[in-house]
Amino acid sequence: MLALEGVTKRFGGLTAVRGVDLRVERGDLVGVIGPNGAGKTTLFNLIAGFQRPDAGHVRLDGVDLAGQEPHTICRRGLTRTFQIVKPFGNLSVEDNVMIGALTRVASVRRARREAAAVLEACGLGPFRATRARALPIGLRKRLEVARALATGPRLLLLDEVLAGLNPAELGPMLDLIRRLHAEGLTLLVIEHIMAAIMRLAQRIVVLHHGEKIAEDVPAGIARDPRVIDAYLGEEFVLAPA
Amino acid sequence: MIGAGALRGRAPAALLFGAFALAPVVVRDAFFLDSLVLILMWGALSGAWNIAGGYAGQVSLGHAAFFGIGAYSAALLGTRWALSPWLGLAAGAVVSVLAGCVLGYLSNRLKGPYFALATIAFAQVLLIVASRWRGFTQGSEGIPVPFRPGLWTLGVDRRGWLYLALGLALTVYLVEVYLESSRIGYQLAGVREDEDAAEALGIATRRLRVWSISASAALTAVGGALWAQYVGFVDPFYVFSIDLSIRFALNAIIGGLATALGPFLGSLLITTLETSLRATFAGVRAGFTGVYLIVYGCLLIVVVRFAPDGLSGLAARRGRRDSSRARA
Numbered sequence: 320m321l322a323l324e325g326v327t328k329r330f331g332g333l334t335a336v337r338g339v340d341l342r343v344e345r346g347d348l349v350g351v352i353g354p355n356g357a358g359k360t361t362l363f364n365l366i367a368g369f370q371r372p373d374a375g376h377v378r379l380d381g382v383d384l385a386g387q388e389p390h391t392i393c394r395r396g397l398t399r400t401f402q403i404v405k406p407f408g409n410l411s412v413e414d415n416v417m418i419g420a421l422t423r424v425a426s427v428r429r430a431r432r433e434a435a436a437v438l439e440a441c442g443l444g445p446f447r448a449t450r451a452r453a454l455p456i457g458l459r460k461r462l463e464v465a466r467a468l469a470t471g472p473r474l475l476l477l478d479e480v481l482a483g484l485n486p487a488e489l490g491p492m493l494d495l496i497r498r499l500h501a502e503g504l505t506l507l508v509i510e511h512i513m514a515a516i517m518r519l520a521q522r523i524v525v526l527h528h529g530e531k532i533a534e535d536v537p538a539g540i541a542r543d544p545r546v547i548d549a550y551l552g553e554e555f556v557l558a559p560a
Numbered sequence: 561m562i563g564a565g566a567l568r569g570r571a572p573a574a575l576l577f578g579a580f581a582l583a584p585v586v587v588r589d590a591f592f593l594d595s596l597v598l599i600l601m602w603g604a605l606s607g608a609w610n611i612a613g614g615y616a617g618q619v620s621l622g623h624a625a626f627f628g629i630g631a632y633s634a635a636l637l638g639t640r641w642a643l644s645p646w647l648g649l650a651a652g653a654v655v656s657v658l659a660g661c662v663l664g665y666l667s668n669r670l671k672g673p674y675f676a677l678a679t680i681a682f683a684q685v686l687l688i689v690a691s692r693w694r695g696f697t698q699g700s701e702g703i704p705v706p707f708r709p710g711l712w713t714l715g716v717d718r719r720g721w722l723y724l725a726l727g728l729a730l731t732v733y734l735v736e737v738y739l740e741s742s743r744i745g746y747q748l749a750g751v752r753e754d755e756d757a758a759e760a761l762g763i764a765t766r767r768l769r770v771w772s773i774s775a776s777a778a779l780t781a782v783g784g785a786l787w788a789q790y791v792g793f794v795d796p797f798y799v800f801s802i803d804l805s806i807r808f809a810l811n812a813i814i815g816g817l818a819t820a821l822g823p824f825l826g827s828l829l830i831t832t833l834e835t836s837l838r839a840t841f842a843g844v845r846a847g848f849t850g851v852y853l854i855v856y857g858c859l860l861i862v863v864v865r866f867a868p869d870g871l872s873g874l875a876a877r878r879g880r881r882d883s884s885r886a887r888a
Contacts, residue, residue, distance in 0.1 A: 367760065393762035401760070407753035418750045421743050422762030430743070470762050 320345045320505055321366070321397070321474055326375035328361055328529075335361040337529040338375065343474065343507055348500045350520030350537075351509045354550050358529040359509045360402055363476050366507075367399040368392045379474070393422060396473035400463045400480060402509070408452035412443055412462055415451050419469030434469055440498075441465040442491060457488035464495065474505045481512050493519060517541065525550065566741035572875075573733065573821045576828075580726055584719040591839075593718040599824075599831045600725035601787055606811035606823035607732035608779035613809060614818035615739045616772035617752030618667050622679030623808045625663075625686050626656040626777040628799035630784025632690060635703040635794040638713075645705075645714045649785035653778040660777030664770030680802060687800035702795040705788055714789040721790055728786060729824065732779055736820035748772055752818070780808075810856070814863050816870025825871045830856070 321343040328336040336358040343349050351359050364370040366377055368389040377384045379397055387395075407415050416437050420430035438444050441461050446454065451462060460480050467475060481492055493515060500506055510516035516523065517537040525533040525540060527549040533540060540546055583596055605627065612618045633655060634648030659682075666678050691700040709715040716724070739745035750758035751765050751772075759765045788794045798804065807830075815826025837852040867874040 369756070369759075388764075388766075389759040390762045390764050393760060398762070399760055401757065405754040405757035407750055407757065409753060410749060414746065414749070418746050418758070418763070419761045421746055425743055427741065427743055427746065466757075466761060 320347075320380060321507070322376075322378040322381075323366070324376045324378075326362070326365055326372045326377060328358075328365055328370060329373050335529050336365060336372075336526075339526070339529075339531050341524060341531070341534075343505060345473075345505055346500075346503065348496075348506045348508065348519065348521050350516040350523040351507065351526065352511070352513070352516060352523060352540075352550065353526035357526040359526055360478060361529075362526065363399055363478055363509065367397065367476060393470055393472075396471075397476070398467040398470045398472035398474075399476035400467050400478055402478040402482070404456075404459045404463045406451035406454070406459055406462055406466075408450070410451055411447065412449050412451055412454065413438065413447040415462055416443075416465050416469045419466040420471075422470045437465050437469045441468070441495060457484050457492075460484060460488075461492065461495070464492075468499070472504070474507065475499070477506060477508045477510075479509050479511055481510055481515050489515065566737055570737070570820075573824075576821070576824065577726065577730060577733070580722070580729075584722050590718060593722055595832065595835050597718065597721050597725045597790065598835065599827050600722070600729045601783060601790070602807065602811060602831050603824035603827035604725070604729040604732045605780060605783040606808050606815070606827055607729070607736055607820075608776050608783060609808035610736060610776075610812045610818065610823050611739065611779070612773045612776035614812055614822075615736070615745065615752065616748045616769060618769060618773055619672070619676050619809065620663070620679040620773070620776075621676045621802065621805045621809060622663075622681070622683035623776070623780050624800050624802065624804040625659065625679070625683040626780035627784035627787070627804060627808075628683070628686055628690065628796070629656045629659060630781030630786075631788035631794045631799045632697065632703075633781070634785035634788045635705050636697070638705060638789075639703060644712050645785060645789045646712065649782055652781040652785045656777040656781035657774045660774035661770055663777070664773040667769050667773060668766050680805070683800050683802065683805060687796055690796035690800060697796065700796060702793060705792045705794060707792060714786075724786060725790075728783060733820055733824070735775070735779070740820060744768070744771075749818075810860065812870075814859065814870055816872035819870065819872040822870050822872045829871070830859070833859070 323339055323341040326336055326339045327334065339362060351362065353359050361370065365372050368384060368387050379395055384392055407418065413434055417430045417434040420433040424430050424433065438447050441464060443458065443461055443465055446458060454462060460483065464477065464480055481489060484492055496506065496519060508516065508520065520537060523535065523537055523540045524531055525546050532549060533543045533546050535543060580596060580600060584593060587593065609620065609623050613620055630649065630652035633652030634645040637643040637648035637651060638645055663679060663682060667675050670678050690697045693699065697703070707715050739748060747758070747763045748768055750761065750763055751768055755765050784799065811826035811830055812823045814829065815824065816822030833855055834852045837855060841851045863870065
């Protein structure tokens, strides 16, 4: 479904992403981990069209996305969320989600109905009339996901949606991601919380200094000496699921 | 195009515009009617500004450019080729859409204050062209617009003008209502609130921004053309002035950004104040004619401090408070 070939991005002298190959097949749930500054978010920017790769290709269903703008890529079925959430602060939660739905449906009334369904599914139903900026961070993260879902993606890119959540919020968000995956959505997930992503993803890609240093099932990643050196530290033991 | 739902809660607007429509039946006083015409015109022009500056969040301080284009189109076509001001109005709107595309393109490169500065420069360039191109625009002398009786030549009496201005005001108001209830309106709100998020959600932000500025420009030009015909004289230093650009923005900000009725409430307050202050002080001493500017400034401070959402925001907040009190 999604294929990256030798994707490279430089900012001046710094190579943020270097020669990354990655394949995501329909129905996958792939995790992306790596220390701060490893190039995870830059990778998302390159996939979703917010930045252009200096070399390499990003293909969605075989179509090269080079030069396409983010909104076109979204309409092709690939939607991303932002690590630093970007709610439409002065609008209600419902309007936020409805604007996502309006990408697919032209009628405001239908979009509002679809938004209501997405809000229920994401547990945001009670907050539909709240101004987005008044939501606590945990719910803002959920709104970020809900709004992206409303665009009807086939492939959803989640950028650290678990970060900043308290233990009580973590569970429902993990359940939501699992449920979406079970319903057939393909997901590519950047995550910092190791225990969570290890249990969530079928396959994990590790970035370090912009390069892919490993790709394996979670158990394999936890044992990989390069990953342990770069990121996990020797003490890390995979928590039982 | 505009569903019944969009018109819910619009009673204050119906009341306001209804009062304007009935006024000429009751009152014949020329000064009073003139004030009403100006309130409607400046309200409509601020509403036009509100499309870009309020709903789309593209704050322009150069909308006098479009106003001037409209005014000059009507005046030049009328005096040079004896064409109807309606045609001048249409020509002005077309030229302004093109100019709006230029400005819209700029808005894709420049954000916030930088965009505002670019719009000021844009209006200044047009001012220089209009005031120097003697052969075509009669330079800084300006153009007197002849009065030719008839609706086709827009030579109508004050009551006629009141209904023309009301027509413009209602047109702009309905465009604003449309923007509060339609797909494109919600998408514009997304662009205003967060461009990156809007883009990620599939909204063609660049195209929408250009659209909003062009639509705003076209309506501003229509207002400029009508104004030129109403006042009967086009002075480049007035029609392209930054004062005018600020007036458009100020009415909308004081009345309530991105609210349909806000610009008209702002205009009602500001225009009334201005005409009455001018009438009061102009007779006293020539030096006092600028007093209304001081009042402008003080008013802005008060609004920003006590009603940051503008007059309509204040009304909405009061409404909410009342309903919560009723529940308690």
